[in-house]
Amino acid sequence: PYPTYARMRRESPVCQVDPGGMWAVSRHDDVLRVLKDPQRFSSQGFRDITNPPWLGGNPFADSMLVMDPPQHGRLRVLVQKAFGAAAMARLEPRVRELCRQAVADLPRGRPVDMMQPFALRIPAAVISELLGLDPQHSPRLKHWADLLTGGVTTVRPEEEERKQRARDAVAEVRAYFGDVLDARAREPAGTDLISELKQARVEGEALSKDELIAFMVLLLVGGIETVVHLLGSSLVVLREHPEVWAQLRADRSRIPAFLEEVLRYEPPLQAAPRLTTEDVEVGGVRLPKGASVLVLMGSATRDEAHFPDGDRFNLSRPGPQNLPFGHGIHFCLGAQLARLEGRLALEALLDAFRHLESAPEPMTWHRTLLVRGPATLPLVLNP
Ligand code: HEM
Secondary structure, eight states: OHHHHHHHHHHOSEEESSTTSOEEEOSHHHHHHHHTOTTTEETHHHHHHHOOGGGSOOGGGGSGGGOOTTHHHHHHHHHHGGGSHHHHHHHHHHHHHHHHHHHHTSOSSSOEESIIIIIIHHHHHHHHHHHTOOGGGHHHHHHHHHHHTHHHHTOOTTOHHHHHHHHHHHHHHHHHHHHHHHHHHHSOOOSSHHHHHHHOOBTTBOOOHHHHHHHHHHHHHHHTHHHHHHHHHHHHHHHHOHHHHHHHHHOGGGHHHHHHHHHHHSOSBOEEEEEESSOEEETTEEEOTTOEEEEEHHHHTTOTTTSTTTTSOOTTSOOOOOGGGOOGGGOOTTHHHHHHHHHHHHHHHHHHOSEEEEOSSOOEEEEOSSBEEEEEOEEEEEO
8 A cells, every 4th residue: 555655645645535435634744633633523434334224233333432522531531541551560471471372382393374373362362361251252352343343344235144244243242241241240340351440430420331342342343453463564574574583582672663663664553534523624625524534544654754764664763653553532542552462472472483484375465444464474483
């Protein structure tokens, strides 16, 4: 996508992708300007596309990601603490252990597609841990997350079978998390996220069961696929830059800077959708009320005006790069968790292997509008 983004930034930084359709915003400063203004650029646009009438209510469409102030703020305040520095420090030993287990199970000296056993396994296990779910169920989490997002937004009107699959997923997810919450209600409260959320109060008010389920679904959607691609794209960079692998092996303290540059170079979430609530001007272009706007973080982080030589991976580039996690009121709740997972996953890999090389079979990219990263990534790892 990057040459296309570069042309957009140069030739028409705020453009309508097709007549009557979505608008795309590609320059760094315009992207920030939109994300800073939730009053005029509403997040509810995403709610409409993930919640078509035939689905009968997508729990994801009730999550705070697609809410505007003041409802958004009420929920955000409740969950913020559970993702702060103290909570991350508490989680760190367990995440390290999950990363070490995943790396210990990787085959040595023969080709392995790293996406399932490494890039997916780690974030799915971490979300299970965070929510206190049975680890055996973690493969199902990603499956549900996919069905409730892409599995809904890409369905054509005649595709009855796919609609039914999405409806089944909604019913399964509601039943599964409903049971989890009921079971939790019978036990004494623990220190896991769900227990904390059940006890949290804002102005004396607790979260309803539906609100809790919507939040759990948001964590599945927001916290798995994104980290999958942070880990996947990290491996792509390491495969292409053996000197960077050597630098990280020699000095683990450079891992955080490496991750920031991967986030800039290959933002896992390439874009965020918004809906204008009134006529509004961006980058000299007037958008009408009700316009769908796609904010391109994938373009903003390569904007030459902010990132000289932006198409080059540069381990020494000054960071951190917060924009890949969004900006303003919806700034990623899990940014510190994602960084923690990235660091510990790479540390485990660097400790276990001396060499990382491409396998004979080529890799493939995941092709969707919003998410970018490898779909398959065969590598050979040698101790
Ligand atoms: C929001 C990116 C990992 C939970 C966001 C947004 C971005 C983003 C760009 C803002 C979207 C918008 O403004 O419309 C990423 C990236 C990640 C990552 C690149 C990994 C590298 C995670 C993780 C979790 C998480 C691990 C949780 C376990 C959330 C939540 C929101 C969010 C709950 C909604 C916040 C709100 O609406 O206030 N993320 N994310 N994310 N993310 Fe992440």
